[in-house]
Amino acid sequence: MSTNAADVLVIMLHGVGSSGSDLAPLADAWTTALPGAAFASPDAPAASSFGSGYQWFSVAGVTEENRAGRVHDARPSFDAVVSAVIEENDFSNRLDRIAFVGFSQGTIMALDAVASGRWPVGAVVGISGRLASPLPLQPALRTPVLLIHGSGDEIIPATESTRAAVTLRALGVAVETVIVPGLPHTISIEGADKAGSFLAASLSRLLP
Template sequence: MTASALAHLPPSGPTELLFLLFHGVGEDASKMTPLAQRLAAEYPQAAVICLNAPDPFEGEGGQGWQWFSPAGLTEASRVERVAAALPRFIAVVRAVQQQFHMGWERTALAGFSQGAVMSLEAVQAEPQLAGRVLAFAGRHATPPAHAPVDTTVHLFHGMTDRVIPPGPAIDSAERLVALGGDVTADVLPHIGHELHPALMDKAIEQLRTFLPKKVWREAMSDAPVISGSASSRDLGH
């Protein structure tokens, strides 16, 4: 883990989950602290790591960091810049997983804005990178052509976000559902481009209650098969 990371580690006992948090463009790891604190409180045996992006911010009025430059960004250049940044992003995820001896199934990527873009595109590009993605105020660089296998994608957005409007995230959710993926989308009113407490509340709710298809599939495969025909009472009629 680099010196630029902020970590919330279990006070004692084994580490059972790994949350990797990625900030927005022009910010730094400390901006993800409110979400990190929420996750650490809900999952005391998790390692919650906030990471800085690798490059100095190139925009005006910022002292933070970036995965790709926002200067002159267009739909086409976003695709190119994200693709160029993905190998480093994926390498960071793999390195922290190795450090904590944590499998991809027990890893979650949580990103805000540019951090959400990178997290969403990383699980599209790299199989078995993370079991969940929490994307706040983000979007895919390109509409997803496939659903990441056994990865649950949670999208959280403010309805009044003017920096990254919610439309592309809603479109992505619809595409992922059509492609057979696990996805949730929560778009809340009166929230702009921010890591709002209400969005964090929704994230905790989805983590606690949403049952991925993989879990259901494994539960069904382990269920005993009872021979004989079912009665109407057995079927709930």
């Protein structure tokens, strides 16, 4: 769902084995908090290695040692997808009016976009993800970040969001963290509400 007359653009980035349509309903939850916003939820560029949905990079055989390399190699295709969405919505010269919202692998790519300095957007929300960017990190310091994670996540431990926050804060990025007790690898109503409030606060100067 998008409109060329929008004041801000929220780009939602799904996890591996999923698709853009899975995150699209978040737009309905945030319409009130974000009047004048357009929402886009593109599919990742590659078919999932596990037979359904899409992926930003393959997790087949992924390890702590090779993950950063896969994130690095995924940058051109990620940038192409995001650039196409931004151009379609007429936001090419308005990066400060754009927010990235990622879930799981989508969070990895959203955080990498900011941690590498490639995409100095207006705000980032990362849900149930991790910072897996190759060094050196040269973050966009004006981009506020919200990290949301469930303490019951067995896919990506909540400690990954805590660790990401420590790393980014040490580099000068403003980071908030929310750990939802007992929540598994999913998006809760509480998390969605917090994300909507954070986006509204971060982008409020641009909204009608």
